[in-house]
Amino acid sequence: MWRAMMSFIHVAVAVLSLLSSGQSAPVSSCESLIKPIEISGTEELLGKWTYIGESTNIPASKLLTKMFVESARVEITAAEESDTVNAFQSQKMFGRCFTLTTKMTLENNTLSIVQPFNGSEVLLTTGCPDCIASYIKYDIGGRKYSGLQLLSKRNKVTAAELEEFTKQVECLNLPAPSILDPERGFCPDDSHSQETEAVDLTNLINGLGSEVFSLFERIINSQGGMQSLFKMISNGLAGLKEN
Numbered sequence: 001m002w003r004a005m006m007s008f009i010h011v012a013v014a015v016l017s018l019l020s021s022g023q024s025a026p027v028s029s030c031e032s033l034i035k036p037i038e039i040s041g042t043e044e045l046l047g048k049w050t051y052i053g054e055s056t057n058i059p060a061s062k063l064l065t066k067m068f069v070e071s072a073r074v075e076i077t078a079a080e081e082s083d084t085v086n087a088f089q090s091q092k093m094f095g096r097c098f099t100l101t102t103k104m105t106l107e108n109n110t111l112s113i114v115q116p117f118n119g120s121e122v123l124l125t126t127g128c129p130d131c132i133a134s135y136i137k138y139d140i141g142g143r144k145y146s147g148l149q150l151l152s153k154r155n156k157v158t159a160a161e162l163e164e165f166t167k168q169v170e171c172l173n174l175p176a177p178s179i180l181d182p183e184r185g186f187c188p189d190d191s192h193s194q195e196t197e198a199v200d201l202t203n204l205i206n207g208l209g210s211e212v213f214s215l216f217e218r219i220i221n222s223q224g225g226m227q228s229l230f231k232m233i234s235n236g237l238a239g240l241k242e243n
Helices: 002-017 027-033 061-068 159-171 202-206 210-221 225-242
Strands: 047-056 069-078 084-093 096-107 110-113 119-124 131-140 143-152 198-200
Touching (some): 047 131
Parallel strands (some): 096 198
Antiparallel strands (some): 096 110, 119 131
């Protein structure tokens, strides 16, 4: 029972992080900032990327990310299928490393994902030379959400690059973004002495039925639902520390 509850807590934070209302920037400046770019092939997506920041309109996602997510990275590699990539995401949470592998297919400048839930993403224009500004739309429990993520080959971007990302978020009417701190370290550790415990969530999340995501969606959107979720996470953390 405890293991199942902790798994749900980890999944909840991972979903809410991986991912209030924003105020629009002037239309004239937004036209270029939110313009999708052409993706010539999956080759330009390959490599290791650091999550710099993200904004999503999933309720309380920013607060949960700030409270629990220390850092996040993704390594994108070519899959066996044509125009398809594997994305190995690792998040440092609760002093541990949680990983998730997903598969994305490129078609008509759009990356599509089926598991753990339906989603699609396009890349937006960015002045950052080694960054990806990814605009994502996803369906959780029958309700549609959207978000913007900034990823870079570097662990930290310049103030100007971060300001551009913030403006893009405003143009998309999304909440102020969560910015992750690279000083808190990453996982998996690149060194040979790996001390951070790693937990792979791939099979667990992919095995969840649609009814689970529907329940999750109802919790985060119901009155008092987020308070219940925070209480569950707090109790779970207390139990984790005791063990």
